[in-house]
Amino acid sequence: MSELQTVKAYLSQIPATLIKLLELDPPKDIIPSPIKNIVDRYAGVKRIILIMIDNFGLFEITYYKPEFLISGSEIMSLLSTKNPYTLGVLHQLMFGGFETEPNGFHLLKYINENGKKTCFIGRKKDLDRYDGGTNSIPKDTDMSTWIESAKAINNYDLSWMHYLDFENLHKQQRRLKQQTPEELIEKLINRTDKWIKSNYKQLRNGSLMIIIGDHGRAKMDFEYSGKIAQWRQASVPIAIFIEK
Numbered sequence: 001m002s003e004l005q006t007v008k009a010y011l012s013q014i015p016a017t018l019i020k021l022l023e024l025d026p027p028k029d030i031i032p033s034p035i036k037n038i039v040d041r042y043a044g045v046k047r048i049i050l051i052m053i054d055n056f057g058l059f060e061i062t063y064y065k066p067e068f069l070i071s072g073s074e075i076m077s078l079l080s081t082k083n084p085y086t087l088g089v090l091h092q093l094m095f096g097g098f099e100t101e102p103n104g105f106h107l108l109k110y111i112n113e114n115g116k117k118t119c120f121i122g123r124k125k126d127l128d129r130y131d132g133g134t135n136s137i138p139k140d141t142d143m144s145t146w147i148e149s150a151k152a153i154n155n156y157d158l159s160w161m162h163y164l165d166f167e168n169l170h171k172q173q174r175r176l177k178q179q180t181p182e183e184l185i186e187k188l189i190n191r192t193d194k195w196i197k198s199n200y201k202q203l204r205n206g207s208l209m210i211i212i213g214d215h216g217r218a219k220m221d222f223e224y225s226g227k228i229a230q231w232r233q234a235s236v237p238i239a240i241f242i243e244k
Contacts, residue, residue: 007078009038011080013035014212016031018050018111019107019110019111022048022111031097031105035077042208050158050210051211053163053211056213066192066193067193068200074242077241081236082098085214090126091130108131108132108134108160111157116158117158121152142163142191142192142195145161145162146199149161153202165188196209200242208244
C-alpha cells in the first residue's frame with residue numbers, strides 16, 4: 001500500500017470524471033468538476049467498468065488486504081463525503097450531489113443521451129430508484145450479479161455492478177450465530193476480490209476498472225476494539241483504479 005498513489009477528491013466529482021473519461025463534456029455549472037489526476041492518467045480508455053461494494057473502504061483494504069485489489073491498483077482516491085452510506089453514495093454518483101436531478105442531470109441518462117451505452121446490474125429497488133432509464137438488470141445475490149457481469153463488461157461504454165450481500169448474510173448469520181460480522185466481511189471481501197480478478201482477465205485491452213467502496217446501507221455494530229475500532233471509525237469511502 002505504501003507505493004500506491006493516492007488522490008484526495010470529493011465523491012461528487014466522480015460523475016464528471018466518468019463523463020470526461022468517456023470523451024464527453026460534463027455539463028457546466030451543474031455538477032462538480034472531474035478529478036484532474038484521474039482524467040489525465042486514463043485519457044483514451046475505451047470502456048469503464050464500475051464496481052460498487054458495500055462495507056468496503058480505506059479500513060477494509062488496509063486491514064484485510066484483498067490480494068488482487070492491492071496488487072492491481074494504480075491509484076486510490078480517498079473520497080470525501082457527508083454521507084458515506086450506500087444510498088447516499090448512489091445518490092451522489094448519479095446526481096453529482098444530494099439534489100435529485102439538478103437541472104435534469106442524471107449520470108446514466110446523460111451518458112446515454114450523448115451516444116454511449118450503459119448498463120446497471122444490482123438490487124431491483126436500487127435500479128427502480130436510480131437507473132434513469134438505462135439498461136438495468138435486477139439481481140438478488142452477488143453471485144448472480146457476478147455471473148451477469150461477465151456478459152456485460154465488454155459490451156457497454158460503462159457497465160456498473162453493485163455487490164451488497166453483507167447486510168442480508170449478516171442478518172442470517174446473526175440468527176444462526178455462525179460467524180462474527182468481522183469474519184463474514186473478510187470472507188466476502190476475499191470472495192469479491194477473486195471475482196473482480198476474473199472480470200479483469202475477461203476484459204479487453206483499453207478498459208478501466210473503478211472499484212468504489214461505501215459504508216453499507218446503515219451503520220453497523222462491529223466488534224473491533226482499541227485502535228482498530230478507532231481506525232475503522234475514521235475510514236472513508238475509496239475509489240480504486242485499475243487499467244487494462
